[in-house]
Structures are given as C-alpha cells and as structure tokens.
Amino acid sequence: MNSLVAFYRSTIGKKILMAVSGLIGIGFVILHMAGNLQVFIGQNKINSYGAMLHGPLAEVTWLLRLVLIVAVIVHVLMAYQLTQRSAAARPIDYQHRSPQVSTLASRTMKWGGILLLVFIVVHILHFTTEAIDPAGWRGMTDSQGHRDVYGNIVASFRIWWVALFYIVAMLALGLHLYHGAWASVRTLGFAKPSPHPLHRRIALVVAAIVWLGFTLVPVGVIAGIIR
C-alpha cells in the first residue's frame, strides 16, 4: 500500500489531519478575535477594517477563506470518521462507567463541535452574507459609505436571544479549545515528556483569551459600553 494512503487511512493519520486543521482554526480565531476587539475603539475603526478586508485585501481574504474552508471540511470529515470508528470499537457498552480524569472539555468535543459547526454557518449567514438579519441591518452603511458592521453588532446583540446564542457558542468554543489546543500539539508529537502530562497551562490560557475576547463584544453591548 502506498505509504501516504496508509497514513491517511490510519487512525493516527486522521488524528494528525484533525490536529493540523484544528491548529489552523485556532490561528484563525485568534486573528478574528483581535479584529473583533476593534469594536471597542469605535464604529469607524471596525467598519474600515471590514472594508479593507473586502477591498484592497480581498485576494488575501479569499485565500484565507479557502484554507479555512478546506480545514473545516477536513476537520469535520475526520471527526465524523473517527467517531464512527470509536463507536464500532465498543459495540456493547458498559452498564456502569465512571470517568476518572477525562475533562468535560474532552468529553464534549463531539457535541461542542457540532454546535460550533452550526454556529459557524449561522454566523457567516448573519455577519458575512447578512442572509440572517435579526436586527434589520442588511445593506446599512456608515457615514464613510462602508458597510456598517458596527451597527449590526450593536443592534443584533441588543436582541437577548442573539446575544445568548453567541455567548453559549463562545463557551463551547472555549471548551473545545481547552482540549483541542492541548491535544493537537500532543497528537503531532511535539509534547515534551512531563511528570504531569494531563496539565495544560498554555491551552488554558489560549482557551481563556479566545473565550474572553469573543464574549466581551456581546457583553459590552449588553452592558452599554458599546453603543
């Protein structure tokens, strides 16, 4: 068998593909979060940032989108295949089972992942294509003539269920990263031997920053800091 085919078919190969695509995702959410936080500087700042991504940097944006789309497809496909595999690996389950050390984060990777997938679709439809438009902000522009991302954010997050959906999704993202950021590095074999291999300080920091950074926006709107 061709060694690359063998690699792809192996559980480790699939895990490595998941890890790499996951790390791409982590890189993206950190950038995205940094972009979002400009909302605290003001309407002008974030709207012109949005305009820059769609104007002069459009090719770069599309390239990144392409990479991300591939990463998401690979990540989801591998997750699906591996989940099928692990279900098949234990056809008769235990009647009693008490997890000892596995974290909530690790045990919710599947359902959290599904929630995130739904969230990503909704989120793109909401802020990118504006197909979903709870606040009635579709096509609005600011005084500069830029698309009014800022206004959409503020108006949308003033609707309680939109804000709640985002806050819940970001909790799921934080949990997903708390396990994923750590596990992907270990899966790729970069882990240094440790007396406490289950400790994951860096992943905790990454997850906390990403969660906090994204959550600040709806919370800021609700608290009236962003108006």
Next chain:
Amino acid sequence: MNLTLHVWRQTGPDTNGTMERYEARDVSPDMSFLEMLDVVNEGLVEAGQMPIAFDHDCREGICGSCGMMINGVAHGPSKGTATCQLHMRTFEDGASVYIEPWRSRAFPVIKDLVVNRGALDRIIAAGGFISAQTGGAQDANNIPVAKQDSDDAMDAAACIGCGACVAACPNGSASLFTAAKISHLGALPQGQPERNRRAQRMVLQMDSEGFGHCTLYGECQEACPKEISIDTIARMNRDFVGSTVAAREEKALGGTG
C-alpha cells in the same frame, strides 16, 4: 463486611449475557478482590452452580491476566493497581459492586469476565521486537546506553499487557499499549534500525484489529496499573509520521518501500 455484587454472566462467546446479583457475606477487609470472588465462587460451586469465570494467575500485579471493570473503573478504585492487588478495605460495608468484563470489539468475551486479548499479541508480532537472532549478539557493554534513555525505556517497558487502557478508553483505543512498546524499543540504540518499520507495522496492526483512535482523554494513563504515561503516545505519533516520511524517501530512491 457484606457486599452486593452485580456480575456480568455470559455462558459462551456466542451467547447473550446479563448482569446477575450475588451476595458476598462475611468479607474480610484483608482479602484481595479476587479472593472475595474466590469465596463467592466456592459458595456457587457448593450450591451446584457454575462459578464466575475470570482470568488470573500471578496475583501479584505483574502477569497482566486479571482485569475487570469494577464500578465503571478499570481495575477498580485504587490507582496504579491491578485487580489482583485491590483489597476489600477500599470498599464500604454494604456497598453494591458492579463487575463487568473489558468491553472492546477487539476483545470478544469468552465467558463471564474472561475476554480474548489475542489482538495485543498480534500487535507485538507485527513489529514489537528487535530482530536479534540468538547467538549473534556482541558483548553487552559494547552498546553504552545513557541512563536516562535506559530509564525511559524501562518506564515504558513496565506494561503488563492487561488491556486496562483499552477498557478504560471511551474510544476503545489501544494507543497506550502500542505506544508503550514503540517507546520502550525506540528509546534504546538497539531499537533504532527497525524503528520506522516497527511504528508503521504496529500502528497499522492496531488499527486493523478494530481498536478506536486516541482523543487524549487520559483515562488510559489513569487506569494503567503501571502508570505508563501518555507521553509515549506523542512518541508513537512522531515515529509513525517519521516512518511515513522515510517510506516516501525510500520509494523515491528506488527502495522496496
């Protein structure tokens, strides 16, 4: 002390099993878990019933024969302990104890708590060795091995092949078992010539036996009676990637790949 046991009973490989309830009376806290089962079995035989079948041999935690899921935990509540070294003093008087066999597609139940772990032998046969034909060895001290490497190898080599890692893993993965052997031999200079081939063949065998994948839950490390670290899994993955790269290179150079 008295306990209520709920034990998986299954008469043969092709039959359906059920949980049966037994009362264990006058259990001494100094008994091992298996000695408690011995007493229950003596009672069953005296009553003309089939005793509960379970694998056991050395009863000092090294042969790896014994193993059962006790209240949902592989080898029961004591950390770093095989079932045979678990003592009844870790249980409360009057407690209910649920006892089930290892559950994995790759470990079919033979009877009651006895499962077939031949898959683990086949993983070793696929490459878990150093090919050193008897008689061909040079003087032992001609191969110096750094103490740290030797200690790392020994940490991984402590695996007793009981299968608790598979049983405890939510995915039913044999990664810790496979990685322990890859790490043991890969840490030593003697193990280098076959390192790529070993990782490649053992991982593919592990997959073909129907074990699940590794999500790094960490349950295997916790269940392992020898407390083998999941660090070994990182090493296995490195070696597996390395073996794929090496195979590409060999192919490019016209080797047999």
Next chain:
Amino acid sequence: MELRSKIPSGPLEKKWDKHRFEMKLVNPANKRKHTVIVVGSGLAGGAAAATLSELGYNVKCFCFQDSPRRAHSIAAQGGINAAKNYQNDGDSIFRLFYDTIKGGDFRAREGNVYRLAQTSVNIIDQCVAQGVPFAREYGGLLANRSFGGAQVSRTFYARGQTGQQLLLGAYQALEKEVSKGGVTMYPRTEMLDVVIVNGRARGIVVRDMVSGAIETHLADAVILGTGGYGNVFFLSTNAKGSNATAIWRAYKRGAAFANPCFTQIHPTCIPVAGEHQSKLTLMSESLRNDGRVWVPKRKEDCAKAPNAIPEADRDYYLERKYPSFGNLSPRDIASRAAKEVCDEGRGVGPGGRGVYLDFGDAIKRVGVDKIAERYGNLFEMYQRITDENPYEVPMRIYPAVHYTMGGLWVDYNLMSTIPGLHVTGEANFSDHGANRLGASALMQGLADGYFIVPLTIGDYIGSTKLEPVAADHPDVQATEAAVRDRVNKLLAVKGTRTVTSFHRELGRTMWEYCGMARSAEGLRKALEIIPKLRDEFWRDVRIPGTGAELNQSLEHAGRVADFFELAELMCLDALHREESCGGHFRVEHQTPDGEALRDDEHFTYVAAWEFAGEGKPPVLNKEPLVFENVALSQRSYK
C-alpha cells in the same frame, strides 16, 4: 532403568565445546521438515521456541495462559547472575560455577553447572541486543548488584522486574517468529499427556481450554518448559495456574522424576492473613540488605505493638546465630531460623506466624528518603496488601514455598529418560542441587532455552531415525482416549466438596509434614493422610459444568489430582533421604547447634524415581554425583 548422564569426558571447561563439536547437525534445508513441540512459554519454553524457529524448525508452542507473555517467569523480581566480571571484583566462570555448586549443597552435576556458568555471559549479551532495559550506570554501562549472599556483584537487574523484562524479551522474539510463520502459538491450551510411539516422545495430547476439545499434536521432539510444582503446597509464591501436570504425565509415561523433595522456601514473604488467603507474595530478598530481622525475647511480648517493645527485649536472632552473615544468611537458613522462633511461640501477627523485618535503624542511619529510593515500590506493595506502613511499623514476614529444585531427570542434553522428551528450566532437576541461589533461576531458564536445548534437539533429530507417525496410530489413539477417560472420570464424580477445599487441605498437610523441617514420623503420617485424601477427592469432588466449555473448576481438578500423586512421591523422597541438605532439612540430621548435616558418604547421588504402575511403589534409581573439580565442604555462614 539406566541413568546415563552423558557428561562429555575431558576437562570441565572443554566439555561443552567438545560436545558441541561432536553433536550431529541437521541440514538447514531439512529443519523445516521437522516439527518440535514446546510446552510452556516462559523463559525456558519461550526462548527455546523462538530460537528453534530461528534455526529453521517448525515449532508449535503451547501455554495455558491467554498469552505467552503471562508465564510465571514474569514474576521474578531480583535479577539474573552472569559471570561477566564487569565490576572487576574477582568474579569468573569458575567462581559462579563454584558458588552454584556449593549453594546447592553439592547435590548438582559439575558438568551441567559449569556449562550454565559459561553460558551466563551469552545470556546478558543476547538480552541486551533484544532491548532488555537492564539498569545502567551514568556512563552507560551495565549496573550490577550483589544478591543472595554472593560476595561479588554479578547480578544484572531491571528495577524489581527483571523476570518481566527478560520474559518480554523472549516473548517478543517468539512473536517475531510467529509473524514469520515459524512458530504456531496455542494459548489457552493445556497439555494433558505425552504421546509415546516406539519408545520415543512423538507428541502431546492437549485440551483447548475454551472449547474443551481434546486434540493430539504430533512432532519429532517434545520440550517441556512447564515450570515448577510449588503449588502442591496450595499456598506458595507461584502463580495460581502453575502446575505439575505436564511433568507428572510424563513421569507416568516413563520419565524419571529426580529429587522431588528439594523445595526452596523463601524467607521474605508477606505472612498469611487469614483463611481466605489464596497465594503468598514474595518481597524481594534485597530488603534484607537494610532490614533487621527480630522477634520478641519473651512470648508475652508478642501481642504488643512492635514499637512498644524496647531494644533490650528484642531478639535479633539471625545476627545472634550467624554473626558474619547476619540478616543476609542464605534463604534456607533464614527460613528455618524464622520457623524455629515461631515454633517457640515467639512469632508475631495473625496465628503467630511472622517475624519482624525492621527498617527503623536503617531509616535513622541513611534517612527515610534513601530508604524510599531503594525500596519504595516494595514498601508500597506491602502497605497495599497489609494496610501497615513499613516506614513506621516493622514489616512482618514469613517464609513461603518459592521454587522447586527437583524435577524431571535429564541428561547433559536436557533429555529425560524418554527419548525425544526434553525438559528445560525449573521443570528439570539439573542445576541447583538441593538449594537454588538467588538470581540463578532466570539464568538457568534462559541458558536452557536459548543456548542448550536448541542445539541438543538438533543432535537428537540428526542422530535418530524418526519414522512418520500417523494420527490413527494405535498408541496415539490410546493416549488420547486415556485423556478423555480421565476428564470424564473427574466430571462423573459429582460429589460435594470443591476442588479448592481439597487443594487447601493437601497443601496444609504438605506444609506441616514436608515443609521447612521434616521428620520420619511426620513424613510417614503424611504418607497415610495423602492417599486417604486422594481417595476422598476421587469420590467426593464436585465439578460443575461440562468438559465442552471453559471450565476453570475442571482445569483445577485435573491439576490437583496430579498434585496428590506428586505429593506422595515428594514425601517418599524426603523420607528416604536420611540427611539434611539445602532446602531439605530432616530434624534427625542436624549438627548440635541446629544446622543441616549432610551425609556425603551415603547420599551424594541424584534420586531418580521411576513410575512402576498404578498402585505400585515407585522404583528408586540413583545417579552418583562425582566431584572432580571441587571439594565437598560443610556450608557455614557463621
């Protein structure tokens, strides 16, 4: 019966070389056509199976466990001796040879033991090449320790798991050969008889322990590496499954059984805690390097907490009796001394069967950290089993049956008195005489398995005309029928008592009368009790279920039935050997101060017992032991 040891002539150090040259060879192309059966997958069996396959033979290997890696060799803790002299402390092949002969109280063959010492150096090389992670110094070279009273450091070790690591080395070599197709492995398969055709061992009858099927496997030669028979005592440090059935069946087909009474009692085991006890756990002998053994001077103090007994009221009896070796006295001596003080009523713990092994002084001297570093694992294991913390309270220890030096008689080629039936490791009698030294069992198992039997099998096959045997040969059919009959007979008893209750009672009798100290009176008593109990067994044992399924009661019953017969032979042998030597201590034969008293004039021989038929007394054959290179001396450790 003629006992030809076939020790090659010539000087001691040239014998094996000479023999290797004189042995017949099998053409490499023909080896594949020859099938060799190996029963047992421990060091002596697994190593032989792997090596024979490497040589090109077609090998079938059988074990009763679910995997060859579980053989009881795995439980050996301490280490393996080899005359490498890496420490430059004056060790040599001759010194290892001499220590082993002397340690065995001059009841082993010079030729075999010398070959063992010679081979020891190759074993270490082989194991290191396989990746056995022996302990190392910072410079990367192999570490050694001294062990079992040896005055040189020649013991190689892998933490407290040397047996495990050596066995995994052999197991991995075996699996390598399985993957190449040279070895077919039959796990969960128990040998129940040996097939003899025209006076030669040509196969075995086995029971598949999962399906219950009884089948015959034919071969050109058979090797038994099936371990020792310590479980005749019910409580021992052996694995629960360890049994004598393979060698006992062979005995009943004509293989002589040598020195059955030579059993080793290990001094440092965790004492029996109660009636439920199913086995005993050994604590490594290395504990005696720092622990001091004592009991209270007065019986009245025995129930007191040990720390409440002042120094002046403690009797450090090993240091008192053996001032030069003290707590490091050899196994047999330390064991007997413990029994003596307990017999005097000064034992401690449940039933008064225990002595203290106290680390208080060592902790004061080197600190608790150092002690934890040296013995942490063992202390943890002790605490897990007894719920007592040995850092604070002295450990309690008591001797337990550990190893059996006796076994099937073999010649220099490791062949029994049945041509074609070879016996390796603990299952044979050859190298340890009346007492085995620490770290020598692993050495012997691997020497036999890797380096000796693979060559002597070639000599046997190369020099013997082996006509083909068909599965329907009347002798094959008869043997298989006999096995079926026996299984059915056991199942047909349908009595009231469990197998374990019989085994426990047999064990208690053996421990009482054929244990650490034996007397003619006690042995005669045992010879009355055992046949009665055996009759009761065959009348009243209850085995639920059928033969056509996994039936652990049936397996156990078959083994216990054989233990009954073997127990009787052990007592007979112990009764006939009117001397004390090594592990065999006859109270009638001791020096005025209670030490073992050998009778070299009358007993410098191997007692090889021959089965004479059911109901008939076995026949005693004697192989005289000739010592040309060492002078017989009294062992003294004072």
